[in-house]
Amino acid sequence: MEASVAVEVETMKALMLTGFGGYEKIKLQEIPKPIVSDDTVIIEIKACGMNFSDLYTRQGIFTHGVKPPFVLGLEGAGVVTEVGSNVTEFKVGDRVLCWNFKYGMWSEFVKVHKSQCFAIPENMTFTEANCIVTNYLTAYFVIMDFGNLRPGQSVLIQSAAGGVGWAATQIARSVENVKIFGTASSSKHEMIKENGVTHPIDYKNHDFVEEVLKHEPSGVHVILDCLSGVDFIRAQNCLRHMGRIVHIGISNMINGEKRNILQNLKVWWQTKNINIFNVIMKNHGICGLSIASIFENEPETFRNTLEKIMNLYNDDKISPRIDSVWSFDEVVQATKCMVERKNIGKIVLLPKKDENTELVETFQN
Ligand SMILES: NC(=O)c1ccc[n+]([C@@H]2O[C@H](COP(=O)([O-])OP(=O)(O)OC[C@H]3O[C@@H](n4cnc5c(N)ncnc54)[C@H](OP(=O)(O)O)[C@@H]3O)[C@@H](O)[C@H]2O)c1
Missing domain, CATH: 3.40.50.720 (NAD(P)-binding Rossmann-like Domain)
Structure with a gap:
């Protein structure tokens, strides 16, 4: 009889929606880290954005047909840690923003198709990058x-x-x-x-x-x-x-x-x-x-307009405002901030708030 070899699966923290409902349905869980494949990149997320649509999603009003359990979040920004064999547009170490309109971005690491990320300027913070898309x-x-x-x-x-x-x-x-x-x-x-x-x-x-x-x-x-x-x-x-x-x-x-x-x-x-x-x-x-x-139907228009936004940022014509930043385990307080109509600008979640003190440019929190 052959001896079975135990394969150690690397894990990471992610904010899961475990069912439609109240705040208690969002849980911080340990899940397997994604594995890179041909046309994809793996990004270590430094900051991820909260959007009003995350409220519709948790309540089950509008979810693009996705059913729980799944990792929440439409957008993030961070550093590329791995690239697939068909990816020439990005390399390890690149600073990027990324999105997935079918969720999955509130996580320590994400895997996205190369068409779902975009390089960010040197002077743009990861928190600001979450306001762009x-x-x-x-x-x-x-x-x-x-x-x-x-x-x-x-x-x-x-x-x-x-x-x-x-x-x-x-x-x-x-x-x-x-x-x-x-x-x-x-x-x-x-x-x-x-x-x-x-x-x-x-x-x-x-x-x-x-x-x-x-x-x-x-x-x-x-x-x-x-x-x-x-x-x-x-x-x-x-x-x-x-x-x-x-x-x-x-x-x-x-x-x-x-x-x-x-x-x-x-x-x-x-x-x-x-x-x-x-x-x-x-x-x-x-x-x-x-x-x-x-993005789904006019990807070229989407990307060209993203380019225009980056130019406006580089020319100091726009300046994103971060309302507050919260760690993953403060996600309920962060959500309440939006539901209770307190935010001015963007609410941002940080997978590792303590390790990213330079990112904590907060007005309220
Ligand atoms: N179609 C798209 O592609 C797209 C993309 C992004 C966003 N959106 C939509 O744009 C809107 C803004 O999104 P956002 O992410 O930027 O959110 P947001 O405006 O930052 O949302 C929070 C703010 O909305 C106001 N608000 C109005 N009605 C509210 C309610 N019933 N409950 C709680 N707050 C309410 C509150 O401010 P005040 O009460 O002080 O005004 C609150 O502080 C949302 O309707 C979102 O669905 C659409």
């Missing part, structure tokens, strides 16, 4: 491509203090002489003004449509809508003729830690029948945007 790329497509914002025009940015909102404000202010309306909790108004919002709106105490029309009676030229439901319908009342509204999210579906089915149905119901007659008579452009499906 989900925040700046989204913002660029909204403001410049779909929105086609031009000098002298005006824009309304919903959730202007969030990751995407912060980026969208900076992209919008790069266009000359633009009026920027931005909604946010009132405690964030000073910060968003510094970032370029010319008209902050306290949406909790004031009607955002009335506030916009007070200063821009014909309405704004471009609206970034990430709220959906009644806010998407109402926003059309402050969009001028030939204006464009770009719909990117369903934030209104989140109402606390656990999934609220009634709230979800309400938001879905409110937007299921767009009044097409209204759209025609008001000369409105209604667009939808998903960076995940741009």
Whole structure:
């Protein structure tokens, strides 16, 4: 009888979603380290980004068809540690950002296809790199491509203090002489003004449509809508003729830690029948945007635009804001920070917070 040889499997820490539900469904677990293959690279993750869509995912609202258990996280940044035999674009030691819209990035090491990573400039921190794809790329497509914002025009940015909102404000202010309306909790108004919002709106105490029309009676030229439901319908009342509204999210579906089915149905119901007659008579452009499906269907556009964002960064035209950094075992506090609407800019998780003190450039934590 042959003696069996025990093969030691290397393991690593990762944040797993063990089922749909509340915070307790996210668990820090020890899982096997990925093994490199032909067209892939292995990256040691130094920092990974938290996005609003991680809230939809945990609650089971929207998951790209992926079912738990799986490692959470859409994006990360770190150092290449191994490359597959077909990879010539990257080498060991390269600093990169990476993404996977089917999750898996909240982990000490990740394996991604070479098309899912991008070199970052020397002076870009790993925390900043996490703002590039989900925040700046989204913002660029909204403001410049779909929105086609031009000098002298005006824009309304919903959730202007969030990751995407912060980026969208900076992209919008790069266009000359633009009026920027931005909604946010009132405690964030000073910060968003510094970032370029010319008209902050306290949406909790004031009607955002009335506030916009007070200063821009014909309405704004471009609206970034990430709220959906009644806010998407109402926003059309402050969009001028030939204006464009770009719909990117369903934030209104989140109402606390656990999934609220009634709230979800309400938001879905409110937007299921767009009044097409209204759209025609008001000369409105209604667009939808998903960076995940741009990556899948228009990969060249995705990469070319990423290149443009890196150029804006190198020319000091954009500056990502990190709200706070948290270790993997603080993931629940980090998530609460977003659910409780406290963040200004990006929330970032660090697999090894203690070993990366130089990365801890925090404003709040
Ligand atoms: N389609 C795409 O490809 C794409 C890509 C990236 C992001 N998005 C969407 O863009 C939006 C922003 O994403 P993000 O990752 O940058 O997140 P974020 O804006 O940083 O999200 C947190 C902030 O959203 C605001 N908010 C509004 N409604 C909320 C609610 N129901 N619960 C909790 N907070 C709420 C809060 O700020 P205030 O209350 O102070 O405003 C909160 O601080 C989300 O809707 C997301 O789904 C879409």
